[in-house]
Amino acid sequence: MDRRGLPPPAASYVRRKRQKKEAYMRTMLAVAVAFSLLLPAHAADTKDLVGNWKLISAQRQILDTNETVDAYGGARPSGWINYSPDGRTMVMIAHEGRGKPRDAANPTDEERAKLQKTILAYGGTFNFDGKAVTTKVDISWNEAWTGTTLVRDVQLDGNRLTLKTRPAPFSADGKPSIVTLVWEKSH
Secondary structure: OOOOOOOOOHHHHHHHHHHHHHHHHHHHHHHHHHHHHHOOOOOOOHHHHOEEEEEEEEEEEEOOOOEEEEOOOOOOOEEEEEEOOOOEEEEEEEOOOOOOOOOOOOOOHHHHHHHHHOEEEEEEEEEEOOOEEEEEEEEEOOOOOOOOEEEEEEEEEOOEEEEEEOOEEOOOOOOEEEEEEEEEEOO
16 A cells, blocks of 8 residues: 555556566475475485395304494305286395305215205395385294394395395304495396
8 A cells, every 4th residue: 555545556566476476486486396306306206126136245243342244254245136017026046156066966975965064045025215125024044033023224226235134143143234235237
């Protein structure tokens, strides 16, 4: 209203209304940008995990001594992990330098024991929350694992997958350890 109590000229009224709307939009944009900075850049999801992955390395941190050693018989164990779209996983890892029995059809008890101690394999259903994969084991090379739940912290970086176990007794010697496994996606 002007001094005489009359409505402002139409052009002035429209200009002020537009300025208020622009100020409101700038404020909303600033709020949206501020909230986007609080979110992670890219949250991984199950489709990023699905596929076949070849084991590149496996390092074990022994928690009592903080020593880091090769986890499975050397710097280059072999292994595969598969995450399928239907929520199943299968894992097989063989120690480096695993050796063959002299007679494949009739291995000695010593050879059988060595073969059993230098491999691990399990399968089950999995759930991935973007940070950790949880596997409900329903079959395993070691029946003690069957029926258990395994949790692995996950880091995805392009075609590299890093899985880190939670602290647990290591299968070979029972020492509390964390194992870090690095996998490469197979195409």
